[in-house]
Amino acid sequence: MESLSDTLWDIVICGTGLQQSLLALALSRSGKKILHIDPNEFYGSAEAAFSLQDAESWAHRVSTGSGGLFAFASITKPEGAVDLSSSRAYSLALAPKLIHARSTLLSRLVSSRAYRQVEFLAVGSFYIFRPPQDTQNPTLVRIPSTREEVFSTTDVSSKAKRQLMKFLKFVLDSEASPQLETWQPYADTPLTGFLQQEFNMDAELQMYIITFTLSLEGNISTKDGLAVIRRHLSSMGLYGPGFAAIYPKWGGLSEITQISCRAGAVGGAVYMLGTGIKEMETVENEVKLQLTSGDTVRTRMLVRASDSASGQTGINRLVAVISSPLSSMFQSIVEGAPRPAVAVIAFPAGSLSTPAGRASEHPVYLSAHSSDTGECPVGQSVLYLTTLSTPDAKAVLERALDIFICPTSGDEAPQVLYQLQYEQRTGPDTFEVDGPIFTFPAPSPSLSFDDSTLVPVREAWKRVMGDAAVYAEYLVFDDRDVALDDNDVYDTW
Amino acid sequence: MADSNAPKPSSSVKLVLLGEAAVGKSSLVLRFVNNDFQENKEPTIGAAFLTQKCNLPTRTIKFEIWDTAGQERFASLAPMYYRNAQAALVVYDLTKPTSLIKAKHWVAELQRQASPGIVIALVGNKLDLTNDEAGAGGDAEDVGAEESGDARKISTEEAKTYAEEEGLLFFETSAKTGYHVTEVFTAIANAIPETSLKTARGPGAAHAASRTEEQRVNLNGPRDSNAKETCVC
Ligand SMILES: Nc1nc2c(ncn2[C@@H]2O[C@H](COP(=O)(O)OP(=O)(O)O)[C@@H](O)[C@H]2O)c(=O)[nH]1
Ligand SMILES: [Mg+2]
Numbered sequence: 162m163e164s165l166s167d168t169l170w171d172i173v174i175c176g177t178g179l180q181q182s183l184l185a186l187a188l189s190r191s192g193k194k195i196l197h198i199d200p201n202e203f204y205g206s207a208e209a210a211f212s213l214q215d216a217e218s219w220a221h222r223v224s225t226g227s228g229g230l231f232a233f234a235s236i237t238k239p240e241g242a243v244d245l246s247s248s249r250a251y252s253l254a255l256a257p258k259l260i261h262a263r264s265t266l267l268s269r270l271v272s273s274r275a276y277r278q279v280e281f282l283a284v285g286s287f288y289i290f291r292p293p294q295d296t297q298n299p300t301l302v303r304i305p306s307t308r309e310e311v312f313s314t315t316d317v318s319s320k321a322k323r324q325l326m327k328f329l330k331f332v333l334d335s336e337a338s339p340q341l342e343t344w345q346p347y348a349d350t351p352l353t354g355f356l357q358q359e360f361n362m363d364a365e366l367q368m369y370i371i372t373f374t375l376s377l378e379g380n381i382s383t384k385d386g387l388a389v390i391r392r393h394l395s396s397m398g399l400y401g402p403g404f405a406a407i408y409p410k411w412g413g414l415s416e417i418t419q420i421s422c423r424a425g426a427v428g429g430a431v432y433m434l435g436t437g438i439k440e441m442e443t444v445e446n447e448v449k450l451q452l453t454s455g456d457t458v459r460t461r462m463l464v465r466a467s468d469s470a471s472g473q474t475g476i477n478r479l480v481a482v483i484s485s486p487l488s489s490m491f492q493s494i495v496e497g498a499p500r501p502a503v504a505v506i507a508f509p510a511g512s513l514s515t516p517a518g519r520a521s522e523h524p525v526y527l528s529a530h531s532s533d534t535g536e537c538p539v540g541q542s543v544l545y546l547t548t549l550s551t552p553d554a555k556a557v558l559e560r561a562l563d564i565f566i567c568p569t570s571g572d573e574a575p576q577v578l579y580q581l582q583y584e585q586r587t588g589p590d591t592f593e594v595d596g597p598i599f600t601f602p603a604p605s606p607s608l609s610f611d612d613s614t615l616v617p618v619r620e621a622w623k624r625v626m627g628d629a630a631v632y633a634e635y636l637v638f639d640d641r642d643v644a645l646d647d648n649d650v651y652d653t654w
Numbered sequence: 655m656a657d658s659n660a661p662k663p664s665s666s667v668k669l670v671l672l673g674e675a676a677v678g679k680s681s682l683v684l685r686f687v688n689n690d691f692q693e694n695k696e697p698t699i700g701a702a703f704l705t706q707k708c709n710l711p712t713r714t715i716k717f718e719i720w721d722t723a724g725q726e727r728f729a730s731l732a733p734m735y736y737r738n739a740q741a742a743l744v745v746y747d748l749t750k751p752t753s754l755i756k757a758k759h760w761v762a763e764l765q766r767q768a769s770p771g772i773v774i775a776l777v778g779n780k781l782d783l784t785n786d787e788a789g790a791g792g793d794a795e796d797v798g799a800e801e802s803g804d805a806r807k808i809s810t811e812e813a814k815t816y817a818e819e820e821g822l823l824f825f826e827t828s829a830k831t832g833y834h835v836t837e838v839f840t841a842i843a844n845a846i847p848e849t850s851l852k853t854a855r856g857p858g859a860a861h862a863a864s865r866t867e868e869q870r871v872n873l874n875g876p877r878d879s880n881a882k883e884t885c886v887c
Contacts (some may be wrong), residue, residue, distance in 0.1 A: 171792075201860070203733075204733075204734060246770075249768070249769060249770050250770055252738075267873060271873050271874070276873045278703065280870055281870065281871040282668075282869060282870075283869075283871055284869060317695055400871050400872065401871060401872070407871050411738050419734050419737065422734060423701065423703075423734055423735070426701055426731050426734070427699070427701050427702060427703065429699045431727065431728070432728065432730040432731050432734075433728040433730050434728070434730040435730075499869050499870070500869050502869070533869060535738065614725075641702070641703060
């Protein structure tokens with residue numbers, strides 16, 4: 162077998178995050194000589210999913226300052242949390258993003274046939290947290306997201322229903338005249354203002370709509386907000402009734418990175434975990450890399466991801482395993498719909514307060530995952546809470562968790578069995594090309610998958626393929642498996 | 655063949671094959687999936703993915719089979735294959751003692767790293783190269799290639815005892831004659847607890863569970879394949 166250093170590699174990919182892995186998938190039938198390395202001992206980089214043991218060693222590394230974009234990771238296990246199962250019964254995702262049905266990521270996974278190895282689950286309802294008012298307890302209100310639901314909901318007044326209906330209709334045609342002319346003057350101003358001025362919506366109704374954007378700032382622009390809501394509405398029902406977004410089982414994007422790397426391996430790429438780049442040097446049109454494994458390799462191209470933070474605000478995250486299946490949150494609301502495995506709860510800006518009495522500055526989003534995601538054992542759930550980093554962020558997330566698991570009507574409160582907290586910084590959001598070195602942007606902390614993530618992947622693919630790059634063939638593959646058709650089953654009895 | 659009148663619950667089971675190079679992993683899969691055997695199979699590069707359905711009296715199991723290459727250079731691939739796998743077939747060549755040692759390493763690694771509750775089958779392959787009645791397949795000419803006529807180096811007893819100690823299913827097979835190949839997969843299908851389908855209860859019960867199809871979102875569904883949006887990604 163050729164040794165690593167005897168080969169002139171066409172490409173060395175460093176890191177197994179989503180973009181690097183998709184590139185490996187895209188090149189998996191190209192015949193190129195590919196060396197795919199990762200300094201971590203696990204796949205997925207910033208999109209990995211962890212067993213409890215993995216999470217522990219990751220948190221340790223992050224807290225000692227070698228976590229790249231991640232910082233301040235800590236784990237707490239309340240005393241006497243006896244219900245925690247074995248480490249490998251959990252798969253905690255660093256990137257628990259929803260994927261809208263209209264996302265190009267899904268059409269790429271379909272055209273490349275990689276989707277066959279992923280199990281996708283439906284994302285169900287969106288809820289909004291209503292803080293206690295007067296004598297009322299805090300409540301969770303389910304946001305109606307289709308006309309039928311708006312019609313049948315009892316949570317909003319009939320006036321609000323009319324406003325919502327009008328808005329939903331508007332959004333679907335918002336790229337055409339005269340709708341376009343209506344919103345364009347507001348394009349770069351906050352969507353809330355537009356909703357108030359053009360649709361007369363009150364603050365609560367505005368909040369319903371903002372929630373669908375999953376905007377971390379909470380003040381998304383009219384232009385971006387309308388685009389996201391249009392994506393949501395047009396995704397509704399695309400792959401089945403009652404859901405607009407899906408979630409890959411076993412840890413979200415982590416699963417996509419792994420099937421992509423597998424495809425790379427099937428195509429002949431060489432994989433090395435626990436191996437990073439120690440030094441590099443560009444000599445003419447080649448990059449000479451000294452790997453941490455001690456090997457020196459030469460490659461025509463190097464692709465890696467940026468992991469230096471930019472000045473932009475990052476996020477705080479709290480991942481909690483709780484001792485309740487939260488069954489009522491994961492019910493399908495439409496006939497024939499698959500049982501959802503994910504529910505989203507928004508705590509609008511200002512709806513939470515810190516122990517010091519300050520109101521939350523930004524929204525908090527809580528993504529609840531049932532055991533159907535494979536991320537926890539049956540009978541438990543995993544909660545991912547996210548908010549923009551501020552000095553109060555950690556306290557605000559803890560507050561949101563407390564409120565969420567607080568029993569509503571005499572039920573026993575679920576126990577928090579495990580908590581992982583960390584900060585994720587944001588890095589540059591553009592890719593960089595420096596001769597033979599291609600650098601992907603840092604992963605975005607957004608809560609739903611953004612198709613712009615795919616742009617640099619195709620760009621990198623184009624550079625590797627050179628003149629042989631044909632866009633119509635990008636990620637379009639035949640099935641590799643030699644499956645018999647459905648009638649040819651083994652009868653084994 | 656399959657009784658198509660009564661739709662049975664169907665679930666997918668991810669299965670991974672592990673073992674030293676050339677013990678016959680790919681050949682076992684080829685026998686199971688295509689009922690075929692190739693004398694000089696090209697070695698697997700990286701890994702291969704195949705599917706095959708297996709009909710049980712009360713349900714249909716769709717095996718999603720990951721056949722790995724034995725000569726992996728940096729031990730970085732296997733974790734990707736056995737991650738979330740519900741079943742593993744660890745294969746050795748019963749004419750080659752080192753291959754059982756390697757198989758034991760794999761079993762240990764699976765027990766340490768794979769999903770809790772993974773069903774592991776230990777399989778001694780190339781039974782046709784031994785004098786055993788069962789595996790010989792009646793083709794004595796072919797079998798007698800080895801001078802002694804019996805190339806067996808690992809006794810059934812030894813491997814079986816080990817398998818019992820570790821709680822593994824155990825079979826001796828011949829991918830060449832097809833002896834016991836289907837039985838391995840059927841035994842695995844039967845060993846995946848039925849309770850772990852949808853009604854599983856209790857922490858951990860369903861983690862390595864087979865999955866029901868009803869919850870799966872099918873991406874081959876109604877979506878219009880040529881979405882009109884122009885996309886540069
Ligand atoms: N006699 C005999 N040869 C076999 C058997 N199974 C596989 N082989 C041969 O062993 C070699 C390696 O088989 P292969 O399936 O590629 O092994 P793998 O590397 O484990 O996938 C090939 O030449 C096969 O033809 C068997 O049951 N009996
Ligand atoms: Mg093979």
